[in-house]
Amino acid sequence: xxxxxxxxxxxxxxxxxxxxxxxxxxxxxxxxxxxxxxxxxxxxxxxxxxxxxxxxxxxxxxxxxxxxxxxxxxxxxxxxxxxxxxxxxxxxxxxxxxxxxxxxxxxxxxxxxxxxxxxxxxxxxxxxxxxxxxxxxxxxxxxxxxxxxxxxxxxxxxxxxxxxxxxxxxxxxxxxxxxxxxxxxxxxxxxxxxxxxxxxxxxxxxxxxxxxxxxxxxxxxxxxxxxxxxxxxxxxxxxxxxxxxxxxxxxxxxxxxxxxxxxxxxxxxxxxxxxxxxxxxxxxxxxxxxxxxxxxxxxxxxxxxxxxxxxxxxxxxxxxxxxxxxxxxxxxxxxxxxxxxxxxxxxxxxxxxxxxxxxxxxxxxxxxxxxxxxxxxxxxxxxxxxxxxxxxxxxxxxxxxxxxxxxxxxxxxxxxxxxxxxxxxxxxxxxxxxxxxxxxxxxxxx
Amino acid sequence: xxxxxxxxxxxxxxxxxxxxxxxxxxxxxxxxxxxxxxxxxxxxxxxxxxxxxxxxxxxxxxxxxxxxxxxxxxxxxxxxxxxxxxxxxxxxxxxxxxxxxxxxxxxxxxxxxxxxxxxxxx
Numbered sequence: 001x002x003x004x005x006x007x008x009x010x011x012x013x014x015x016x017x018x019x020x021x022x023x024x025x026x027x028x029x030x031x032x033x034x035x036x037x038x039x040x041x042x043x044x045x046x047x048x049x050x051x052x053x054x055x056x057x058x059x060x061x062x063x064x065x066x067x068x069x070x071x072x073x074x075x076x077x078x079x080x081x082x083x084x085x086x087x088x089x090x091x092x093x094x095x096x097x098x099x100x101x102x103x104x105x106x107x108x109x110x111x112x113x114x115x116x117x118x119x120x121x122x123x124x125x126x127x128x129x130x131x132x133x134x135x136x137x138x139x140x141x142x143x144x145x146x147x148x149x150x151x152x153x154x155x156x157x158x159x160x161x162x163x164x165x166x167x168x169x170x171x172x173x174x175x176x177x178x179x180x181x182x183x184x185x186x187x188x189x190x191x192x193x194x195x196x197x198x199x200x201x202x203x204x205x206x207x208x209x210x211x212x213x214x215x216x217x218x219x220x221x222x223x224x225x226x227x228x229x230x231x232x233x234x235x236x237x238x239x240x241x242x243x244x245x246x247x248x249x250x251x252x253x254x255x256x257x258x259x260x261x262x263x264x265x266x267x268x269x270x271x272x273x274x275x276x277x278x279x280x281x282x283x284x285x286x287x288x289x290x291x292x293x294x295x296x297x298x299x300x301x302x303x304x305x306x307x308x309x310x311x312x313x314x315x316x317x318x319x320x321x322x323x324x325x326x327x328x329x330x331x332x333x334x335x336x337x338x339x340x341x342x343x344x345x346x347x348x349x350x351x352x353x354x355x356x357x358x359x360x361x362x363x364x365x366x367x368x369x370x371x372x373x374x375x376x377x378x379x380x381x382x383x384x385x386x387x388x389x390x391x392x393x394x395x396x397x398x399x400x401x402x403x404x405x406x407x408x409x410x411x412x413x414x415x416x417x418x419x420x421x422x423x424x425x426x427x428x429x430x431x432x433x434x435x436x437x438x439x440x441x442x443x444x445x446x
Numbered sequence: 447x448x449x450x451x452x453x454x455x456x457x458x459x460x461x462x463x464x465x466x467x468x469x470x471x472x473x474x475x476x477x478x479x480x481x482x483x484x485x486x487x488x489x490x491x492x493x494x495x496x497x498x499x500x501x502x503x504x505x506x507x508x509x510x511x512x513x514x515x516x517x518x519x520x521x522x523x524x525x526x527x528x529x530x531x532x533x534x535x536x537x538x539x540x541x542x543x544x545x546x547x548x549x550x551x552x553x554x555x556x557x558x559x560x561x562x563x564x565x566x567x568x
Contacts, residue, residue: 147457147551148463150553151460151463151553155555160470162466
């Protein structure tokens with residue numbers, strides 16, 4: 001982004017408009033107040049990543065700080081004109097427009113950006129529906145089954161003569177096709193609910209972040225040596241990881257990734273990989289023992305267990321976290337345990353039992369319907385997210401570590417424990433007698 | 447004289463339902479499930495009319511139709527095409543290749559019978 005000589009002055013003006021102290025802003029973006037002072041007096045150039053951080057803290061667009069509000073507006077008006085030339089906007093008078101009506105010009109800029117985002121989303125959705133081979137195969141299955149059922153039913157109910165042998169045969173065919181239809185519909189719903197493949201185009205910042213994290217399996221070897229870093233090396237290393245990702249295209253997704261990776265680095269600093277893996281080999285799958293060993297919180301230990309590569313036992317762990325409202329935040333999947341991509345999860349997950357009982361660790365063996373019906377061990381904890389305060393109610397978050405039950409690792413008591421029957425999300429869960437059901441399923445039991 | 451129809455359809459229960467409907471209507475029905483050997487099956491069966499599915503293992507119904515229309519002995523064979531994709535582009539492609547009738551799945555049994563009777567002139 002081209003920066004003018006007056007970028008610093010604009011940062012200062014904006015800070016003063018917001019009534020923010022120089023020291024507070026400097027702290028927020030991770031630089032010293034003295035350095036910010038030099039920037040504000042245009043005596044130091046601002047790098048792109050710092051400019052973005054300053055713009056975010058000052059609740060404005062980086063272009064506004066770098067080029068001035070008017071230049072940014074003029075650029076946006078020109079872009080809006082290119083997108084809709086048939087509107088015949090008076091481009092030669094855009095400077096006059098932006099100068100006289102900066103609020104209206106900002107509205108045009110915001111709406112242009114919104115249109116661009118929505119068009120991108122429509123394109124991605126359309127592409128997904130048109131070209132996805134899994135969707136096409138599922139739809140073909142559904143249509144073939146429906147065709148066979150319709151033709152056969154018409155024969156049986158049509159009034160013509162059908163001898164007993166044919167009747168039996170057609171009833172068998174209809175039963176088979178009905179089961180096939182049920183299975184195809186389940187596949188279709190799972191596709192629509194969970195996304196079909198890695199080639200799916202991410203829609204929105206949360207999906208961009210999920211694609212980014214899934215691509216690396218939540219493990220970032222380049223961020224595993226934080227103790228050697230000095231000064232701004234940490235932010236640079238995080239910035240490099242983000243810059244290398246093709247999935248993180250929007251600034252919002254990059255900010256979310258930055259926040260995730262900062263916590264990742266904090267965990268890596270507190271529990272270095274080699275020491276943590278050695279402790280895991282000794283202490284096994286007990287997050288509480290590891291938390292005591294490293295004097296860290298259970299959520300931090302759970303993140304480390306789930307995000308680092310498996311140790312010699314080869315068992316892979318997944319991790320789910322949710323906020324106090326039950327919205328899923330972290331979703332690292334593990335084989336055989338289905339997670340909903342959209343919407344709310346199953347209330348019977350131990351994650352939500354933990355949410356109702358803050359600070360109490362909960363361990364349970366669970367089983368989901370369908371497929372191989374593998375059993376999983378879930379370990380969950382709910383903790384307070386922010387510091388205690390007399391001024392506001394506490395905000396909680398819950399974490400749940402998931403891994404497949406292993407008789408050798410978990411011992412006889414766990415192996416013989418009756419599993420809690422849980423689902424993924426109501427729409428694709430066939431349990432008919434569930435007291436926690438929010439909405440009807442489209443699947444039949446069995 | 448009994449009219450002959452060949453059904454090229456890889457879904458066994460659909461093929462069975464079609465066979466029953468047509469047999470009951472007085473047709474002599476044979477079925478074939480592979481796309482790869484479909485053209486040879488047409489030459490062997492010498493049907494009066496062909497029911498051709500689009501999505502077949504080995505070779506698509508469109509490719510089979512193209513082959514049939516480019517060979518002297520099968521060029522004039524009446525073809526009723528069945529497809530799960532009823533989009534305008536699919537219909538247009540089939541018409542360009544020389545299809546006589548085009549029906550989308552799921553179809554009505556009586557409509558299929560009507561189409562077939564019309565194709566063989568009664």
